[in-house]
Amino acid sequence: xxxxxxxxxxxxxxxxxxxxxxxxxxxxxxxxxxxxxxxxxxxxxxxxxxxxxxxxxxxxxxxxxxxxxxxxxxxxxxxxxxxxxxxxxxxxxxxxxxxxxxxxxxxxxxxxxxxxxxxxxxxxxxxxxxxxxxxxxxxxxxxxxxxxxxxxxxxxxxxxxxxxxxxxxxxxxxxxxxxxxxxxx
Amino acid sequence: xxxxxxxxxxxxxxxxxxxxxxxxxxxxxxxxxxxxxxxxxxxxxxxxxxxxxxxxxxxxxxxxxxxxxxxxxxxxxxxxxxxxxxxxxxxxxxxxxxxxxxxxxxxxxxxxxxxxxxxxxxxxxxxxxxxxxxxxxxxxxxxxxxxxxxxxxxxxxxxxxxxxxxxxxxxxxxxxxxxxxxxxxxxxxxxxxxxxxxxxxxxxxxxxxxxxxxxxxxxxxxxxxxxxxxxxxxxxxxxxxxxxxxxxxxxxxxxxxxxxxxxxxxxxxxxxxxxxxxxxxxxxxxxxxxxxxxxxxxxxx
Numbered sequence: 173x174x175x176x177x178x179x180x181x182x183x184x185x186x187x188x189x190x191x192x193x194x195x196x197x198x199x200x201x202x203x204x205x206x207x208x209x210x211x212x213x214x215x216x217x218x219x220x221x222x223x224x225x226x227x228x229x230x231x232x233x234x235x236x237x238x239x240x241x242x243x244x245x246x247x248x249x250x251x252x253x254x255x256x257x258x259x260x261x262x263x264x265x266x267x268x269x270x271x272x273x274x275x276x277x278x279x280x281x282x283x284x285x286x287x288x289x290x291x292x293x294x295x296x297x298x299x300x301x302x303x304x305x306x307x308x309x310x311x312x313x314x315x316x317x318x319x320x321x322x323x324x325x326x327x328x329x330x331x332x333x334x335x336x337x338x339x340x341x342x343x344x345x346x347x348x349x350x351x352x353x354x355x356x357x
Numbered sequence: 358x359x360x361x362x363x364x365x366x367x368x369x370x371x372x373x374x375x376x377x378x379x380x381x382x383x384x385x386x387x388x389x390x391x392x393x394x395x396x397x398x399x400x401x402x403x404x405x406x407x408x409x410x411x412x413x414x415x416x417x418x419x420x421x422x423x424x425x426x427x428x429x430x431x432x433x434x435x436x437x438x439x440x441x442x443x444x445x446x447x448x449x450x451x452x453x454x455x456x457x458x459x460x461x462x463x464x465x466x467x468x469x470x471x472x473x474x475x476x477x478x479x480x481x482x483x484x485x486x487x488x489x490x491x492x493x494x495x496x497x498x499x500x501x502x503x504x505x506x507x508x509x510x511x512x513x514x515x516x517x518x519x520x521x522x523x524x525x526x527x528x529x530x531x532x533x534x535x536x537x538x539x540x541x542x543x544x545x546x547x548x549x550x551x552x553x554x555x556x557x558x559x560x561x562x563x564x565x566x567x568x569x570x571x572x573x574x575x576x577x578x579x580x581x582x583x584x585x586x587x588x589x590x591x592x593x594x595x596x597x598x599x600x601x602x603x604x605x606x607x608x609x610x611x612x613x614x615x616x617x618x619x620x621x622x623x624x625x626x627x628x629x630x631x632x633x634x635x636x637x638x639x640x641x642x643x644x645x646x647x648x649x650x651x652x653x654x655x656x657x658x
Binding site: 187189190191192193194195196197198199200201203204206207208210211212214215216218219221222223225226229230233 | 443473
């Protein structure tokens with residue numbers, strides 16, 4: 173293949189591909205100069221500008237995102253603080269309510285106790301009064317009954333009221349004394 | 358891809374070889390086909406004259422234009438068109454505050470950023486990289502654009518396959534790295550380049566000519582020749598494959614036409630390969646320019 177190329181090369185009129193011709197050099201220089209100016213003044217400044225703009229934009233967006241994140245974090249922290257304070261408030265309210273409840277209960281208990289005591293005292297007084305009344309009426313009745321009985325038994329000797337009353341009193345006193353002695357025993 | 362197929366021996370010798378080889382070649386083909394090749398058509402081997410087509414405009418002046426110059430101007434126009442559209446889109450997007458780039462914008466940016474980041478910033482750092490970026494970008498897009506015309510149907514020849522453009526770019530790279538070195542280190546740049554530190558003075562007799570040759574002569578020469586030779590070789594290979602395909606398919610009636618399928622497959626594979634080479638050579642050219650600038654700026658100088 174190489175020999176064919178060589179042959180082919182030799183066939184042509186003597187053109188040495190290593191020797192530059194003037195038009196070749198001139199047009200090459202023109203092409204180079206045009207493209208150098210073009211790339212230097214038009215393309216590369218644009219590349220730099222658009223890359224810079226993009227970098228800036230991306231950095232700006234990242235910053236904005238960071239800011240948004242920080243804001244969100246601050247908001248979350250706020251909410252947490254609020255929640256904590258609300259919880260604390262609720263706890264204190266609950267605590268106060270419990271204390272109030274306890275005091276109310278104590279008051280009620282006290283009231284109930286005094287009421288009960290009052291009722292007991294009233295009842296006791298009433299009972300005492302009734303007992304006294306019963307005692308008085310009983311004394312009278314028992315006296316008359318006893319006198320009736322005794323007069324029936326004794327007959328006429330005990331007709332005098334004064335003596336009768338003295339006897340009855342004496343009897344009842346003895347009775348009471350006996351009763352007290354019995355209680356003591 | 359190393360092609361040193363440059364006729365340097367005397368004309369007569371080649372003429373002799375030509376006829377001999379041609380005879381052998383026709384003979385071999387005759388043996389293969391067992392029918393004499395048609396005398397009118399036949400196989401047309403690619404010649405170096407492919408790279409020197411007849412002028413079409415301004416004939417005889419210094420601004421003579423031939424097919425290859427037209428291709429160069431076309432590619433220049435296409436590059437300018439593409440990036441003007443891109444720049445106006447980018448401007449619009451920047452003005453309207455649109456951050457997400459469109460697909461078209463992204464393609465341009467990826468291409469430009471390839472030179473900016475992968476080549477300039479990587480080798481020179483951001484500050485110096487941006488300083489030399491316009492030059493590096495221009496070199497890269499010229500080379501890649503002109504290389505690709507080698508496989509674009511109807512154009513079919515690389516704009517960089519004629520020495521002019523590679524030479525101009527290599528000279529630009531050459532003067533740029535010298536400028537970079539002198540601007541930073543003054544005259545010390547040359548002394549440091551020619552008399553490397555840490556070498557015993559006696560060896561300068563040997564080292565200095567070598568350093569001079571490699572730094573100030575071979576660098577631009579290799580830059581230009583590497584690119585041009587790659588493109589010439591690629592073009593000749595493709596022409597060879599496809600003209601052989603054409604020859605086998607249309608000049609033969611027998612089964613031998615099947616060879617055409619083989620040569621076509623070769624041509625197809627080499628076309629794909631040329632895409633790689635087009636890109637790779639542009640990358641290598643730009644990267645080497647950057648490395649030369651970086652070496653000139655380095656503090657060891």
